[in-house]
Amino acid sequence: MAVSTVNISPTALNQPLAQPSDLPALDKVLHSQALAGALEQYGLSLVTQQLRLLLAKLRHQALQQTLSINEVAVAAIAKQLLSQLQQLTASKLKTVINLTGTVLHTNLGRALLPESTVAAISQVLREPTNLEFDLVSGKRGDRDSLIEDLICELTGAEAATVVNNNAAAVLLMLNALANHKQVIVSRGELVEIGGSFRIPDIMSSAGSTLVEVGTTNRTHYADYERAIGEHTAMLMKVHCSNYAVVGFTKETPLTELVALGEHYQLPVTVDLGSGTLVDLSQWGLPHEPTVKETLAAGADLVTFSGDKLLGGPQAGFIVGRKALIEAIKKHPLKRALRVGKLTMAALESVLALYRSPELLPQRLTTLHLLTRSAPDIQAQAQTLQPDLQHYLGEQYRVHCQAMFSQIGSGAMPIESLPSFGLVIEYVGKKSSQIMQLERQFRSQTPPLIGRIHKDALYLDCRCLTPTQADLLQATWSQTSL
Ligand SMILES: *Cc1c(COP(=O)(O)O)cnc(C)c1O
Numbered sequence: 001m002a003v004s005t006v007n008i009s010p011t012a013l014n015q016p017l018a019q020p021s022d023l024p025a026l027d028k029v030l031h032s033q034a035l036a037g038a039l040e041q042y043g044l045s046l047v048t049q050q051l052r053l054l055l056a057k058l059r060h061q062a063l064q065q066t067l068s069i070n071e072v073a074v075a076a077i078a079k080q081l082l083s084q085l086q087q088l089t090a091s092k093l094k095t096v097i098n099l100t101g102t103v104l105h106t107n108l109g110r111a112l113l114p115e116s117t118v119a120a121i122s123q124v125l126r127e128p129t130n131l132e133f134d135l136v137s138g139k140r141g142d143r144d145s146l147i148e149d150l151i152c153e154l155t156g157a158e159a160a161t162v163v164n165n166n167a168a169a170v171l172l173m174l175n176a177l178a179n180h181k182q183v184i185v186s187r188g189e190l191v192e193i194g195g196s197f198r199i200p201d202i203m204s205s206a207g208s209t210l211v212e213v214g215t216t217n218r219t220h221y222a223d224y225e226r227a228i229g230e231h232t233a234m235l236m237k238v239h240c241s242n243y244a245v246v247g248f249t250k251e252t253p254l255t256e257l258v259a260l261g262e263h264y265q266l267p268v269t270v271d272l273g274s275g276t277l278v279d280l281s282q283w284g285l286p287h288e289p290t291v292k293e294t295l296a297a298g299a300d301l302v303t304f305s306g307d308k309l310l311g312g313p314q315a316g317f318i319v320g321r322k323a324l325i326e327a328i329k330k331h332p333l334k335r336a337l338r339v340g341k342l343t344m345a346a347l348e349s350v351l352a353l354y355r356s357p358e359l360l361p362q363r364l365t366t367l368h369l370l371t372r373s374a375p376d377i378q379a380q381a382q383t384l385q386p387d388l389q390h391y392l393g394e395q396y397r398v399h400c401q402a403m404f405s406q407i408g409s410g411a412m413p414i415e416s417l418p419s420f421g422l423v424i425e426y427v428g429k430k431s432s433q434i435m436q437l438e439r440q441f442r443s444q445t446p447p448l449i450g451r452i453h454k455d456a457l458y459l460d461c462r463c464l465t466p467t468q469a470d471l472l473q474a475t476w477s478q479t480s481l
Contacts, residue, residue: 101460169316275304
């Protein structure tokens, strides 16, 4: 509680003050009718503990002469306790309404999973599974084997392993194959991903020495070749997922690097980052190198995320040559970075959808959101516009407007998707009003997250689910700010 404010509650102004001796005994409140339901819901010990804290706070207020006599009534204390218990037990991880226009928003949990995947996860939570049990031999099994055939089928890889996320995949690959050794990377590919994943830092954490070659905009075959020495363990390419080097540039093609690797007997690895399993251009989206293409071009190992364009749960894949994958699987870090059964169930379910690629836009939530047409989004925004205008009142102007969504998670950073949404402007002069409105939307239940641009609040409707739209419509048409 703020100490700087004048410590008199509004009620205390025209009510007699309470003395500490006016406070009821703990037992009297605890066994009052008003708390019967709370005792059942939260249990005696939690309710008692919270009541003790509340009574101590009220006693302190009484001593400060800031407590009115009606605030010490048993019913008033019980009411305050109930809201205190509700606040305490409310989940910290909340679902939100993502109107930021960024589909794979890292801070909002990236890919949303299809209903079929949600069902697959809940199934394995309720009953034991063969996570690491070979049902044929009756012996201990390998959890990777649950999805390895499928991922190999979809990418053309010889073998595959899965860990907690792509950062873990890169760390494990480097530590297993290049500990105390050198890894050659182009200066133009020393990526930093938001949330402190930096190629140089991950290299040193893995015990590998980064050997930078070329310049920021141009790296040639000869630059790589000159850097190869007796301590070199790997040639690595990193996909520039969240930036683009344009203008006078030269990137050594993967096929050339593969030839160099073959000549010197060095593995060539590629961190694809977002790595998708299908060619997205068939749905009018920009082309992103697929895992299959990268392996076909000769990469020995490829690493990529499970919850970016792939549209699955948080996970990281390492796929490629069998001998290298075997070495990685035996490494102790693999055990530390392995995924649990929830992730396995989700991955198996999402990967299975890729067997019918033409049905993906309907079935895979991420692709559905990325391929939603502007007219479809426009219709949704237009339906909501009068309700939002009603809710906000005449102080604000609400327009339905064309805008651009982002793919997000560093995938295709300079591409944007035509979308539609609502733009809110404040009619008066006070520019802080829009910021206050943004905060207000963010603190409601469920929180609504938009984005401020040039003194206006933008609500991109691309990621608005039909259920969320119904909820907003009901709220906005029936209440006002
Ligand atoms: C996103 C990304 C990573 C990190 O992947 P996470 O799954 O977030 O750990 C690593 N490398 C590249 C190139 C990326 O784009």
